[in-house]
Amino acid sequence: MNPGVPKIDRYLVALVILVVLSCVPIYYVSLKVESHVQKKLVSETVSLVGHNFENLLERINRKVGDRDMVIALFSDEDLRREVEEILSLMITPEVKYVYIVYRDEEGRFRFLADGSKGDRAFLGDRLEVLREDRWNEAMAKKKEVVIVQENLHTIGATYLKPIVRNGEVVALLAADFAVDKIEDLRITLGYIRNLAILTVASSVTFLYLAVLQYLKRRRLHRSLYVDDLTGAYSRRFLEDQNFRIDLSRYLIAIVDIDDFRKVNVTYGPEAGDRILRDLVDLIRKHVGEDSPIVRYAGESFLVLTNRKYVGEDPVEFFEDLRRKVKDHSFLDGRVKVSVSIGLDLSPEKARSLEEAIKRVDTALHSAKRKGKDRVEVYEDSLDLTGGVVSVSEIVKVIEEEKIACLLQPVVDLNTGKVSHHEVLARLMKGNGKILSPSQFLDELKGTYAYVKFTKRILKITVDILETREDLRLSVNLLPTDLLDRGILDFLKAVDPKVRSRMLIEITEVEDLPSFSKVKKVVERLRRLGYGICIDDFGSGYSNLHNLTQMNVDYLKIDGSIVRDIDGNYVSFMLTRMVTEFCKEIGVKVIAEYVETRSVLEKLKEIGVRYGQGYLLGKPFPVYC
Numbered sequence: 001m002n003p004g005v006p007k008i009d010r011y012l013v014a015l016v017i018l019v020v021l022s023c024v025p026i027y028y029v030s031l032k033v034e035s036h037v038q039k040k041l042v043s044e045t046v047s048l049v050g051h052n053f054e055n056l057l058e059r060i061n062r063k064v065g066d067r068d069m070v071i072a073l074f075s076d077e078d079l080r081r082e083v084e085e086i087l088s089l090m091i092t093p094e095v096k097y098v099y100i101v102y103r104d105e106e107g108r109f110r111f112l113a114d115g116s117k118g119d120r121a122f123l124g125d126r127l128e129v130l131r132e133d134r135w136n137e138a139m140a141k142k143k144e145v146v147i148v149q150e151n152l153h154t155i156g157a158t159y160l161k162p163i164v165r166n167g168e169v170v171a172l173l174a175a176d177f178a179v180d181k182i183e184d185l186r187i188t189l190g191y192i193r194n195l196a197i198l199t200v201a202s203s204v205t206f207l208y209l210a211v212l213q214y215l216k217r218r219r220l221h222r223s224l225y226v227d228d229l230t231g232a233y234s235r236r237f238l239e240d241q242n243f244r245i246d247l248s249r250y251l252i253a254i255v256d257i258d259d260f261r262k263v264n265v266t267y268g269p270e271a272g273d274r275i276l277r278d279l280v281d282l283i284r285k286h287v288g289e290d291s292p293i294v295r296y297a298g299e300s301f302l303v304l305t306n307r308k309y310v311g312e313d314p315v316e317f318f319e320d321l322r323r324k325v326k327d328h329s330f331l332d333g334r335v336k337v338s339v340s341i342g343l344d345l346s347p348e349k350a351r352s353l354e355e356a357i358k359r360v361d362t363a364l365h366s367a368k369r370k371g372k373d374r375v376e377v378y379e380d381s382l383d384l385t386g387g388v389v390s391v392s393e394i395v396k397v398i399e400e401e402k403i404a405c406l407l408q409p410v411v412d413l414n415t416g417k418v419s420h421h422e423v424l425a426r427l428m429k430g431n432g433k434i435l436s437p438s439q440f441l442d443e444l445k446g447t448y449a450y451v452k453f454t455k456r457i458l459k460i461t462v463d464i465l466e467t468r469e470d471l472r473l474s475v476n477l478l479p480t481d482l483l484d485r486g487i488l489d490f491l492k493a494v495d496p497k498v499r500s501r502m503l504i505e506i507t508e509v510e511d512l513p514s515f516s517k518v519k520k521v522v523e524r525l526r527r528l529g530y531g532i533c534i535d536d537f538g539s540g541y542s543n544l545h546n547l548t549q550m551n552v553d554y555l556k557i558d559g560s561i562v563r564d565i566d567g568n569y570v571s572f573m574l575t576r577m578v579t580e581f582c583k584e585i586g587v588k589v590i591a592e593y594v595e596t597r598s599v600l601e602k603l604k605e606i607g608v609r610y611g612q613g614y615l616l617g618k619p620f621p622v623y624c
Contacts, residue, residue: 252359594615
């Protein structure tokens with residue numbers, strides 16, 4: 001068994017079954033007693049917080065006024081602080097947390113305000129809720145709901161009160177608290193002891209209660225800690241077990257599927273889910289049942305490997321795991337995948353589990369940078385702080401929507417006027433540092449967070465175009481993006497007036513996953529009114545025949561070719577050949593990296609129509 005999972009002896013289970021069969025009356029009465037205790041708690045809960053919530057909500061409504069509460073709390077930081085100060089007045093030794101949440105478009109609950117004094121949640125953070133049906137019930141029926149969770153000595157409860165404005169529930173006011181149950185437990189045991197006199201023995205009755213408690217703990221454990229899709233632990237397990245895990249007992253690794261998004265695009269999300277489940281089973285067989293496996297991200301799994309399974313050569317142990325995954329046939333032999341593994345051989349040197357995870361995350365990204373499909377061991381000399389950052393850091397920045405946008409002009413070299421602007425995305429870390437795509441995009445590709453990032457950039461682009469009717473903008477997409485249903489649905493929903501001023505740049509850095517499918521999508525996008533550009537032409541695999549089949553509007557020649565056409569004859573001839581070919585088929589050419597006068601003159605000599613680079617215009621910020 002994995003650490004943290006409730007255990008019970010098989011002989012004890014057999015004895016309990018025998019006792020249950022002979023003591024049905026006791027079982028029935030004990031359930032009645034527990035029901036009584038629970039009803040009493042619910043009554044006390046309502047009386048404890050119900051009246052106070054009414055007063056609290058009245059004060060908050062006065063602060064918000066006639067404004068939309070969700071928008072007001074998102075946009076007005078001073079208002080949010082005032083509301084959180086009001087919420088904090090409810091914090092007592094019994095009331096642990098008081099907060100306001102709303103439900104987003106995807107049905108997930110997120111924080112609007114948090115009155116906690118210690119571990120306060122950030123605005124927009126997702127709240128993982130238990131008994132989501134009861135939360136939805138409070139929203140739908142506009143009524144107060146009490147959700148009870150029981151442990152041995154205490155009962156924890158969540159009290160929900162809908163915030164109704166103009167006849168609609170806009171948010172929920174919630175309180176989490178724990179009520180001492182010791183006195184009620186004594187009453188329950190007294191009833192049981194009296195009934196036990198009429199049956200076998202009081203000791204058997206206590207044993208029965210122990211099993212009942214075990215079953216409750218096991219159900220609660222699974223709902224809290226187990227990922228429904230894969231059967232691995234969820235990240236909640238890490239949060240709750242952080243200081244209970246003895247790091248000296250384990251080697252810590254992150255196993256990440258390489259280019260998993262391509263698998264999802266090619267075979268569909270259901271096939272991807274099957275692969276994730278099979279991978280967890282394969283890892284579990286290799287590392288043993290006493291080694292917790294945590295679904296750390298979409299296709300990344302944190303493995304706390306019990307040292308007793310590893311042997312004398314831990315690196316070879318994980319190399320063997322990597323080879324097993326690579327040799328395994330997924331989806332009944334149709335798919336092969338590889339994994340990159342970051343490994344920490346001395347996690348006990350870290351100050352906490354969180355720090356140990358950062359160490360393996362660093363090792364994992366070193367493995368990704370070195371070509372993937374490899375095991376990389378963390379060493380103190382590995383320092384990525386000035387280079388690529390970890391996926392976990394990137395995801396946090398994206399979830400907090402700390403995305404900056406720059407616009408760089410594309411200029412008509414004949415007239416000197418701006419044809420359109422390219423949208424350049426940057427991420428902003430908490431320390432104020434700006435991350436360029438070279439520091440995060442390669443790490444993000446193929447992960448669960450990439451689509452979310454891409455949709456966010458598309459949304460920003462559309463927002464700018466709706467505000468600035470004088471602009472035409474281009475935005476970069478990978479070929480695999482064009483096969484993603486969520487991204488296509490977003491593009492189809494854009495206003496036709498905006499589409500006509502929007503150019504899709506398809507990067508050619510990676511081979512097309514399915515040329516025929518991409519071609520059909522490009523044709524659909526053109527019918528919708530989007531312009532199409534092939535980006536980075538010449539940086540990787542370049543197929544002029546495919547270009548003639550794609551029916552695009554622009555072709556952008558990669559800066560690695562353009563930057564030295566004034567001194568490199570091969571670059572000059574290649575640029576001229578591509579330009580002449582594009583003129584014949586009616587495709588406009590854009591040259592990147594125009595940074596010197598001599599390069600600009602060569603481009604004009606060749607007949608290149610459009611240019612982009614610092615000589616013609618530097619990127620400038622725009623609102624996001």
